[in-house]
Amino acid sequence: MDTLSYKTISANKETATKKWVVVDATDQILGRLGSKVAKLLRGKYKPNFTPHVDCGDNVIIINADKVKLTGNKWNDRIYLSYTGYPGGQREITPARLQSKPNGDDKLLRKVVKGMLPKNKLGAKLLGNMYVYAGGEHKHAAQSPETIDINLFK
DSSP states (O other): OOOOOOOOOOOOTTTOOOOOOEEOTTBBHHHHHHHHHHHHHHHSTTTTTTTOOOOEEEEEEEGGGBBBOOHHHHHHOOOOEHHHHHOEEEEEEEHHHSTTTTTHHHHHHHHHHHTTTTTTTHHHHHTTTEOSSSSSOGGGGOOOOOOGGGGOO
């Protein structure tokens, strides 16, 4: 059999092409924004995607306080947590979570974390996300490019 000279390129930490992108969360639906940001963090939109390598982009989310939830999910949806003690199950709604200090950051991290792998790589990828409630961010030195998240599938 005649062999072809094609090779599957596997990215590693040195060959991964990471860039900085800014995503505006104004009037975006929380879950849809979270899934697209998780794909950006993971690198799934890139042709050299490798599942076990951090080859995704660094994502800056601005205007996180203007994110939307449809219906009455701000008050009806419940996030559960457990303290580890008897009777220690706590519940919080997205509205109460967002009203806390750094609530916008906590809400978006909770949503995106659920869409990333549950291992060391997922924890590392979550560290590549930066969330800001207003329109300003402090990453101008990285010269990030602004992208329209609606153009991604």
